[in-house]
Amino acid sequence: MSGKALDKVTDKTVGGDKLKLVLCWHMHQPEYRDLAAGEFILPWTYLHVIKDYVDMAAHLEAVPEAKAVINFAPILLEQIEEYARQVGAYFHDQTPLTDALLASLVATTAPDDAETVLKLIKDCLRANRERQINRYPAFKKLADMADWLDQHYEALMYVNTQFVNDILVWYHLAWMGETVKLSDSRVRHLIAKGSGYSLHDRLELLEIIGELLANVVCRYNVLAKKGQVELSVTPYAHPIMPLLLDLNSAHEAMPDAPLPELRRYPGGEARVLWQLEKGVQTFKRFFGFQPKGCWPSEGSICGQTLKILSDFGFEWAASGGSVLHNSLNQPENSHPVTPHHPFKLDKTDIACFFRDDGLSDLIGFEYSKWHADDAVADLIHHLEHIAVNAAGDKVVSIIMDGENAWEYFPENGYHFLSSLYQRLSVHPMIELTTFSACLQDKTAIKPLSRLVAGSWVYGSFSTWIGDADKNRAWDMLGDVKSEFDKAILGCYLTDQQIREAELQLAICEGSDWFWWFGDYNPGEAVSNFEKQYRLNLANLYRLLGKQPPAYLALSFTQGSGAPAMGGAMRPGVEL
Numbered sequence: 001m002s003g004k005a006l007d008k009v010t011d012k013t014v015g016g017d018k019l020k021l022v023l024c025w026h027m028h029q030p031e032y033r034d035l036a037a038g039e040f041i042l043p044w045t046y047l048h049v050i051k052d053y054v055d056m057a058a059h060l061e062a063v064p065e066a067k068a069v070i071n072f073a074p075i076l077l078e079q080i081e082e083y084a085r086q087v088g089a090y091f092h093d094q095t096p097l098t099d100a101l102l103a104s105l106v107a108t109t110a111p112d113d114a115e116t117v118l119k120l121i122k123d124c125l126r127a128n129r130e131r132q133i134n135r136y137p138a139f140k141k142l143a144d145m146a147d148w149l150d151q152h153y154e155a156l157m158y159v160n161t162q163f164v165n166d167i168l169v170w171y172h173l174a175w176m177g178e179t180v181k182l183s184d185s186r187v188r189h190l191i192a193k194g195s196g197y198s199l200h201d202r203l204e205l206l207e208i209i210g211e212l213l214a215n216v217v218c219r220y221n222v223l224a225k226k227g228q229v230e231l232s233v234t235p236y237a238h239p240i241m242p243l244l245l246d247l248n249s250a251h252e253a254m255p256d257a258p259l260p261e262l263r264r265y266p267g268g269e270a271r272v273l274w275q276l277e278k279g280v281q282t283f284k285r286f287f288g289f290q291p292k293g294c295w296p297s298e299g300s301i302c303g304q305t306l307k308i309l310s311d312f313g314f315e316w317a318a319s320g321g322s323v324l325h326n327s328l329n330q331p332e333n334s335h336p337v338t339p340h341h342p343f344k345l346d347k348t349d350i351a352c353f354f355r356d357d358g359l360s361d362l363i364g365f366e367y368s369k370w371h372a373d374d375a376v377a378d379l380i381h382h383l384e385h386i387a388v389n390a391a392g393d394k395v396v397s398i399i400m401d402g403e404n405a406w407e408y409f410p411e412n413g414y415h416f417l418s419s420l421y422q423r424l425s426v427h428p429m430i431e432l433t434t435f436s437a438c439l440q441d442k443t444a445i446k447p448l449s450r451l452v453a454g455s456w457v458y459g460s461f462s463t464w465i466g467d468a469d470k471n472r473a474w475d476m477l478g479d480v481k482s483e484f485d486k487a488i489l490g491c492y493l494t495d496q497q498i499r500e501a502e503l504q505l506a507i508c509e510g511s512d513w514f515w516w517f518g519d520y521n522p523g524e525a526v527s528n529f530e531k532q533y534r535l536n537l538a539n540l541y542r543l544l545g546k547q548p549p550a551y552l553a554l555s556f557t558q559g560s561g562a563p564a565m566g567g568a569m570r571p572g573v574e575l
Contacts, residue, residue, distance in 0.1 A: 017393075018387075018429055018430060018431040019383060019386060019387035019394050019396060019429060019430050019431065020393075020394065020395040020396070020431050020433050020438055020441075020443065021383060021395075021396050021398070021424065021430050021431065021432055021433065022068075022069055022353070022395060022396070022397050022398070022399075022432075022433060022434060022435055022438070023067075023068040023069070023398050023432065024068070024069040024070075024071060024232075024295065024318065024397060024398065024399040024400075024435070025056060025068060025069070025070055025071065025400060025401070025402035026071045026073075026234070026295055026399065026400065026401055026402055027053060027056075027070065027071060027072050027073065027076060027401075027402045027403065028071075028072075028073040028076055028234065028238060028401065028402075028403075029044055029045045029048060029073070029075070029076045029079065029403075030075065030237075030238060030507075030510050030511075030512035030513070031075050031079065031237060031507045031510065032044060032045055032079065032532070033079070033082075033098075034532075034535060034539070035500075035503070035504055035507065035539060036539045036542065036543075038098055039098045039099075039100075040079075040083075040098055040099035040100075040102075041528075041532055041535075042528060042532070043099055043100075043101045043102065045076065045079040045080065045083065046080075046083045046099065046102065046209065046213060047175045048403045049080055049083070049212060049213055049216055050172075050175060050176055050177060050180070050208075050209055050212045050213075051175045051176060051177045051403075051406070051407070051412060052177065052402060052403035052406055052412070053080075053216050053402065053403070054177045054179065054180060054212050054216050054219075055177035055178055055179050055180075055406070055412055055413070055414070055417070056070075056402050056417075057216065057219040057220055057223065058177070058179035059179070059417045059418060059421055060223055060228055060229060060421065061219070061223065062418065062421070063418075063421040063422055063425050064226075064228065065425035065426070065432075066228065066421040066422075066424065066425045066432055067227075067228055067229065067230075067432045067433055067434055067437075068228075068229050068230075068432070068434070069229065069230045069231075069232055069293070069434050069435055070220055070223075070224075070229045070230070070231055070232070070402070071231075071232045071233065071234060071293075071295040072220075072231065072232075072233060072234070072283065072286075073233075073234045073236075073237075073238050073297075074233065074234070074235075074236045074237075074278070074279045074282035074283055075236060075237050075238060075507075075510070077217060077282060077283070077286050078282065080213060080216065080217060081217075081286075083099070083102075083213045084210065084213040084214040086098060086099075087102075087206060087209065087210035087213060087214075088210060088214065090106075090206070091206075091207070091210065101120075101123055101168075102206070102209070104120055104164075104168055105168050105169070105172060105202050105205065105206055106199070106202050106203055106206050108199065109161070110161040110164045110165070111164075114153065114156040114157065117156055117159055117164065118149065118150065118153070118156055120164060120168075121146045121149065121150075121159075121164065121167060122146070122150065123171075124146070124167045124168060124170070124171040125143055125146055125147075125171075127171065127174050127175065127407070128407040128408060129143070131407055131408060131409070131410065131412075132174040132175070132407060133174060135174070136170065136173075136174065136191070138166075138170065138194040138195055139167075139170040139171075139173075139174055142163070142166060142167045142170060143167075145163070146167065162196065162197075165197050165202065166195050166196070166197050168202070169190065169197040169201060169202060169205060172205055172209065173187065173190060173191055173205070176208075177212075177412060178411045178412040178413075178414040179414070180208070180212065182414075184208065186204055186208055187208060190204070190205060217286055221286075221287055221288075224287065229434070230292070230293065230434035230435065230436050230437070231283075231287055231291060232291050232292070232293035232294060232295055232435075233279050233280060233283040233291045233293075233294055233295075234279060234294065234295050234296070234297050235272070235275035235276050235279045235294075235296070235297055236274075236275045236276075236278040236279035236282060236506055237275060237506040237507050237509060237510040238297040238298075238510045238511050238512065239271070239272070239275050239297055239506075239509040239510060239511060240297055240298060240300045240455070240461065240464050240511050240514070241272045241275070241296055241297065241300060241301075241302075241305045241308075242300050242301065242302035242304070242305050242453050242461070243265070243300070243461060243464065243465060243474075244265050244268040244269075244271050244272050244509065245265075245268045245269055245272060245302065245304050245305065246264065246268070246302070246304070247259055247260065247262065247263070247264055247265060247465065247474070248264075249302045249453040249461070250453075250460070250461045250465050250466060252302070252326075252452045252453040252454070253326055253452055253453065253454045253458075253459055253460035253461070254460050254461070254462060254466055257462065257465070257466035258466060258468070258471065259465065259466070259471065260465070260471040260472070260474040260475045260478070261471075261475050262474050262475050262477075262478035265474075265477070265478060265481065266478070266481050266482060266485055267481070267485060269304075269308075271505075271506075271509065272305075272308060273308070273312075274502065274506070275506060275509070276294075276308070276309075276312055278506065280312075290313070291314075292314065292315045292316065292436045293314060293315060293316040293317065293318075293435050293436060294309055294314045294316075294317050295317070295318055295399070296309070296317055296318075296319065297511050298455045298456060298457065298463070298464075298511055299318060299319040299320045299323070299355065299399070299455050299456030299457075300319070300453075300454070300455040300456075300461065300511075301317065301319045301323065301352070301451065301453065301454070301455075302451065302453035303345060303450075303451050303453070305453075306345050306348045306350055306352060306451065307345075307347065307348050309350050310348040310349045310350035314350055315350065315351065315436065315439060316342070316350060316351045316352070316353060316435045316436065316439060317350055317351075317352050317353075318352065318353040318354065318355065318397060318399060318435065319352060319353075319354055319355065319454070319455070319456060320354065320355050320357060320454065320455060320456030320457065320459055320572050321339060321354050321355045321356055321357035321358075321456075321459075321572055321573075322357060322454065322456070322458055322459025322460075322572060322573055323354065323451070323452065323453075323454040323455070323456070323459045324339050324343070324354040325339070325459060326452040326454060326459050327448060327450060327451050327452045329452075330449075330450045330452065332449040332450040333448060333449050333450055334447075336446050338386070338392075338394060339354060339356075340356070340386060340394040340395055340396050340397075341393070341394065341395060341443075341444060341445065341446045342395060342435075342438065342439070342443060342445045342446070343445065343446045343447070343448040344445050344446070344447060344448060345448045345449075345451050346447070346448065346449050346450075351435075351439055351445055352448075353395065353397045353435055353438075354397060355397050355398070355399040355456055355572060356396050356397055356398060357456075357571070357572030357573050358382075358573075359379065359382055359383075359396065359398050360398050360399055360400050360572060361571045361572055361573065362375075362378070362379065362382075363379070363398065363400060363405060364400055364401075364404075364405045364571070365571060367379070367409070367416060368405065368408040368409040368410075368413075372409075372410075372415035372416040372418075372419050373415075373419060375416055376416065376419045376420050376423055379420070380423060380424070380427065380430070383396060383430055384429065384430075387429050387430070392444060393443050393444045395438050395443055397435075399456065456572050457571075457572065458572070458573065459572075459573075463514070463515055464511055464514040464515065465514065467517065467518045469517040469518050469519075469556060469557035470514050470517045470518060472517075472556050472557070473513060473514055473517055473533065473556070473557075474514075476537060476551070476552075476556075477508055477509065477537070479549065480505075480508065480537050480540050480541060480544075481505065483541065483544050483546055484501060484505055484540065484544060487501070487544045487545070487546075492545070493544070493545075497543065500543055501540060501543045501544060504536065504539055504540040504543055505540055507536050508533070508536045508537055508540060512529065513529055513530070513532070513533040513536075515529075516529040516530070516559070517529070517530060517557045518557065518559070518561075519557075519558060519559055519560050519561060520559070520561035521559040521561050522559050522561060522562065523558060523559040523560055524559075525559060526557055526558060526559030527555070527558070527559070530555060530556065530557050531555075534552045534553075534555075534556075537552055538552045
């Protein structure tokens, strides 16, 4: 910084006028279980627990002066609980695990048919090749052999049990959090061993995974009780609330977007209230208190959404910077000097914070390519610039997924996150804080006369509606919701059946299925998510006592794209 800027910093520090910075990490995975069969279809929940959720807790634990907001999707909390229960039951009385990959890790025999072996081997390559696989020469060697086997199907008959066991162990070691690798001697021993893993080794690895699953939620609860983190919530199964309320809200940011044949989602407001009530109930069961804040799924808001959240008792919500940008361009709204404030929409009592898309996207898409110290210095430089050049009380909101970025960083972002918390916690002009603390400190709230509906992704709903395949998925959801409504009106379901159907419907309403539909996404991801979406819909029809329509047996979307970061993340501003 220049001498003049540094003088300004000193003046502000003496006066106590620090820049408020909120780091909000959103922890979310969709429901990966087939609720009818009780089986986990995809392993991403437990893999992100052992890699990301434990690391994110550990970084905060290591710097007690640091603060952050941690947002949990309730459907994620329930899955973590179920995984922990299953691993505990496995060790207690050998109850089978219902996640195929986790069960394979401790299987006493390897599959004997080539197709199953090839699938298992390929499943063990679903990791960042540069950061997770190639980092370990022993794993890289196995991965190279697996690539060769994929091209030489006839050679699979020569694959022995040890190869399968070793690649399974290495896959889970590669997904292990960096803080675990540094602190757990058992993990360090398994990494050093490199090959020839025994059943004892694999059971020990499952034991470690079980410990991480059993303790991770408690660790965040402890951080919250210490006042180091604010815990907040998302509607239960992560739905896009504005679209449930009014599909036409998509036109506010995308006037020309084609919409589904479905004119409106039937009973949308009741479903939004159900998702919120179920989400808060689940949150309270895990953490024991009512959350003050809500990160609406994907930061998706509209005027009615904020009114509902306000009436529901939430004190704050948050969304994307592009939503604020679109809104401030409306003639009804005045233009503040800076967007770094909470805002309050007319006729609501809820403060809304808006993501700094530029700074958030630097972390999500750029800093993984930088040396950690340089990346943190660059981020702090941007924050200092905001503090010096923007007048008045300021809040910068950096809001990101808590899991998807780190696999692109060296060592799962360990050096970046360690340096980030350490340097920010002692910075003379930056105050790490939380959204609720900002409101308690009477941070100035700016008025907003009109809000343009949108999400944190591009300020629109284009990720979930407006594409032919996404629109088709909405029509399919509308079909099953109509059958659901008929069943409720017909009064032929028992109370238990209604509860099961409501839960299954909530899963179908989740945002993640729509996120992946469309040919610009990777083929494997699109296939996995559209299969599970069709399964979810079919399960709901059966719960209603109806035969699923024939179209649910047919794939309706395929992917062939190669988006940045595999498509699991998107920048806040369309490039």
